[in-house]
Amino acid sequence: MIERKIIHIDMDAFFASVEQRDNPELRGKPLAVGHAEERGVVAAASYEARRFGVRSAMSSQKAKRLCPHLIFVPGRMEVYSAVSRQIHEIFHEYTDIIEPLSLDEAFLDVTENKPGIPLAVDIAKEIKLKIRERLNLVASAGISYNKFLAKIASDYRKPDGLCTIHPNQALEFISRLPIENFWGVGPVTAKKMHSLGIHNGEHLRARTLETLIREFGKVGAIYYDFSRGIDLRPVETIQIRKSIGCEHTLERDINKRSSVIIELYHTAVELVGRLDRKDFRGNTLTLKIKFHDFSQITRSITQSKELLTLDVILPLAKQLLKEVEYENHPIRLIGLSVSNPREEGEEKGSVWEQLSFEFSDWDS
Structure with missing residues (x-):
């Protein structure tokens, strides 16, 4: 090779x-x-x-x-x-x-x-x-x-x-690399790694494939490879847009349901407009909520049909919102995105999208 x-x-x-x-x-x-x-x-x-x-x-x-x-x-x-x-x-x-x-x-x-x-x-x-x-x-x-x-x-x-x-330096270099510096390890994953006693590449390499998959799901296999200097992904010249999204930072923090629904509606309307302009079709809707203390969560739902219109997207967004407790945790930002185009349904692609989602935090 x-x-x-x-x-x-x-x-x-x-x-x-x-x-x-x-x-x-x-x-x-x-x-x-x-x-x-x-x-x-x-x-x-x-x-x-x-x-x-x-x-x-x-x-x-x-x-x-x-x-x-x-x-x-x-x-x-x-x-x-x-x-x-x-x-x-x-x-x-x-x-x-x-x-x-x-x-x-x-x-x-x-x-x-x-x-x-x-x-x-x-x-x-x-x-x-x-x-x-x-x-x-x-x-x-x-x-x-x-x-x-x-x-x-x-x-x-x-x-x-x-x-x-160089190839002959890779394993030694990775051994010393703090786990926070691994590509795809965001703050949440780093905290979990630390709780498991994994602080650098050497610690990560000592874990079995089965252990990493059990703790981190499919992404665990990628961490396993990275710790060994393995990454078989080619440089891909054809870029397929993986998601379309928008987000609104609110003028003031809100926790009243009627106010949140109004902001969610406006965000959904903007999202539908962007989907139409870009002629983008996807099956997964993701809701992003950033709270007053800058902590944030995301919730996603995947449908068999494409998400294109307000009458489809808004009810799903409201369904995701029901999973969010904000009465005692006022909201500062609301975001919605559509992802997972049908032609990109391969399992490996979805794993990498999740990785990138964590460390980009929608702010890049």
Whole structure:
């Protein structure tokens, strides 16, 4: 079997860096992309702001408490999308096997590459240099023989990182890796791992496949493989949209049933409009609720029929809402999404969607 050469490119503080690039007065200052009002949320934070503990998905009020001189700027999604396209033009100079994960990160399979460069690390260096010279932005790159390790490597030396994990180093590297840094392990799973005495890759590798499946379900098999440096997923160039969703941060926390139903109705109406515009068809409806203390839950239901219209989606959303106790736990945010397109019904795909759902938290 040919050993793959995979690169993961991740732009450093992408939205905030674009704003600092385009406005010299913002350079070197703590910056948040988002809105500063009471119900605002930080969409992205510069590294200067991160030193104070400011993070994406944090409430604007908390961010300002942590960093009183934090500067807020509104997001410009059309600009970020245009810059992302420029970055991908650079990627295509080396390979057409590109799997975007978001506007600011992607996997590249450079096993066979257009310039014929033998070492993937040299390609990563060139890509980083071209992004800096042409776009005045900074990227981190991870290189390895599979996606899991390339992703881990790109996070290892941020910002402006470059890290290669060779096959003969992989097991030792994974052994030392904190369990929180494993791709697909979010806060909830990390807490459960800790309760089981699993704190790093070495601890995880010591558990049997049967134990991990019993504790974590089908995802346990993925954790089992990851702990051994195994990830057979290819870099996929065809991206199929897996879900359409929308969410509303409310002007005030609510716990009155009539108010919650009204907000749920408005969210469902917006969702139906998005489904129609994108011509998206799916069978699973997910309700997301974020409470006043920023804790959150999701509830899902899958139907045999496609979820397209308000008269189908709204009753299901109300059914899911019945599973949520909010009378003593006021609601701050309501979200709805439709996922699980029929052509993506394979079991493996659904497992990975669940993984990504946990750590992206709908906020990426």
